[in-house]
Amino acid sequence: MFSKFKRWREQRILAKSQITLQEWQQVKSEIPVLDRLNENDQNKLFTLATLFLHNKDISGAHGFEITETVRQSIALQACLPILNLNLDWYSGWSSVIVYPAGFSRETSEVDEFGVTHTKHSHRSGEAWLRGPVILSWKDTEHAGVRDGHNVVIHEFVHKLDMLNGRANGFPPMQKGMNQGTWSKLMSNAFEDFQVNPKQGIDRYGATNPAEFFAVLSEVFFETPDLLFEAYPDLYELMTKFFLQSPLAPQS
Numbered sequence: 384m385f386s387k388f389k390r391w392r393e394q395r396i397l398a399k400s401q402i403t404l405q406e407w408q409q410v411k412s413e414i415p416v417l418d419r420l421n422e423n424d425q426n427k428l429f430t431l432a433t434l435f436l437h438n439k440d441i442s443g444a445h446g447f448e449i450t451e452t453v454r455q456s457i458a459l460q461a462c463l464p465i466l467n468l469n470l471d472w473y474s475g476w477s478s479v480i481v482y483p484a485g486f487s488r489e490t491s492e493v494d495e496f497g498v499t500h501t502k503h504s505h506r507s508g509e510a511w512l513r514g515p516v517i518l519s520w521k522d523t524e525h526a527g528v529r530d531g532h533n534v535v536i537h538e539f540v541h542k543l544d545m546l547n548g549r550a551n552g553f554p555p556m557q558k559g560m561n562q563g564t565w566s567k568l569m570s571n572a573f574e575d576f577q578v579n580p581k582q583g584i585d586r587y588g589a590t591n592p593a594e595f596f597a598v599l600s601e602v603f604f605e606t607p608d609l610l611f612e613a614y615p616d617l618y619e620l621m622t623k624f625f626l627q628s629p630l631a632p633q634s
């Protein structure tokens with residue numbers, strides 16, 4: 384009964400949407416990482432993105448103006464990882480905040496002598512537990528160029544990871560997936576990555592298991608051949624998690 388109501392509600396949202404198919408196609412054409420999707424998948428992505436925009440509030444910070452193109456570009460890239468999952472994977476939070484460009488954060492650390500050190504770090508995005516996703520538009524605008532870097536995929540994969548608590552590189556598994564296999568393959572590869580950098584995989588992934596998962600996801604969607612070359616077993620594992628195979632020829 385509940386899912387029937389949910390479907391009815393979604394149909395109403397879709398029917399009321401002002402965004403035309405041509406508009407979606409126009410914005411999609413500026414995001415090369417979406418080129419591999421066949422027509423069926425494209426339409427599925429447009430539907431998900433429409434529902435995403437209904438569910439999430441996208442607002443600008445530091446004077447950044449949110450246009451329809453900005454909203455649609457973020458929605459399309461954010462929905463790529465959940466193309467074959469569903470919007471429930473982005474539940475429990477409601478807003479996306481967009482800065483015009485990268486922003487800095489002040490973090491404090493106490494060293495072994497009890498002295499507090501304040502660090503300024505430059506960020507292109509952030510995902511807060513049960514809070515917003517924050518993006519820099521400068522980094523988001525050209526994120527989908529298939530270079531293995533995509534701040535939108537990165538931050539939204541943190542959100543998938545946070546569905547079962549703090550981001551730790553261990554998201555909820557799909558039905559039939561084995562948690563032990565995930566842990567073992569991810570930990571082995573993470574350990575290897577600490578000492579053996581891989582071509583096309585950002586060294587930032589060596590920071591911790593949560594960043595490793597987010598960075599690998601960027602590569603999985605943008606340059607899957609490089610992930611397959613570096614860690615074929617992780618590529619296979621991620622096809623089981625995302626229920627997508629970016630390397631497969633599209634029909």
Ligand SMILES: [Zn+2]
Nearest residue numbers: 537541594597
């Ligand atoms: Zn991250």
